[in-house]
Amino acid sequence: xxxxxxxxxWMLMAVLVLLALAGCRQQTKPTPAGRPTxxxxxxxxxxxxxxPQPEKGGAFWPQSPCAxxxxxxAGGIAGNGTALRGQNLDPAWTWQMLRGDFRFGAELxxxxxxxxxxxxQQIVDIIAWLNGQPATP
Numbered sequence: 001x002x003x004x005x006x007x008x009x010w011m012l013m014a015v016l017v018l019l020a021l022a023g024c025r026q027q028t029k030p031t032p033a034g035r036p037t038x039x040x041x042x043x044x045x046x047x048x049x050x051x052p053q054p055e056k057g058g059a060f061w062p063q064s065p066c067a068x069x070x071x072x073x074a075g076g077i078a079g080n081g082t083a084l085r086g087q088n089l090d091p092a093w094t095w096q097m098l099r100g101d102f103r104f105g106a107e108l109x110x111x112x113x114x115x116x117x118x119x120x121q122q123i124v125d126i127i128a129w130l131n132g133q134p135a136t137p
Contacts, residue, residue: 045099047092048120057129060122065113073137074130086135091127098123 062072076083100112103116113123 019025033130047095050121050124052134053125054128057125061126065118084130085133088131089127091124094127095123
């Protein structure tokens with residue numbers, strides 16, 4: 001009888017150790033909001049090679065879905081959307097974030113936009129316009 005208790009005790013300890021190890025796996029934590037320190041891994045396809053047209057981005061901005069949260073002059077709306085003008089946005093990272101890739105730095109929840117809602121060219125143009133603006137309107 002004592003031999004069975006010792007064997008059962010060892011088996012129970014082995015199970016507890018395995019459960020403890022399973023619970024100690026490293027958890028992936030999201031990077032805090034802000035600019036990414038490394039580029040995101042593309043999950044929505046490659047960043048489109050397009051020529052930015054900042055004047056078109058500025059003309060389109062007020063009617064874009066972005067303006068509803070970030071303001072008509074892209075200066076931000078308190079409690080709704082951050083200021084985007086003059087922030088030196090990374091075009092490839094921003095495009096991926098808008099298409100649904102939240103790998104690094106995006107303030108969640110942020111809506112994603114299908115190409116039917118916001119074309120690749122419009123995104124590239126808007127980013128070029130935003131990056132060319134002073135930080136304050």
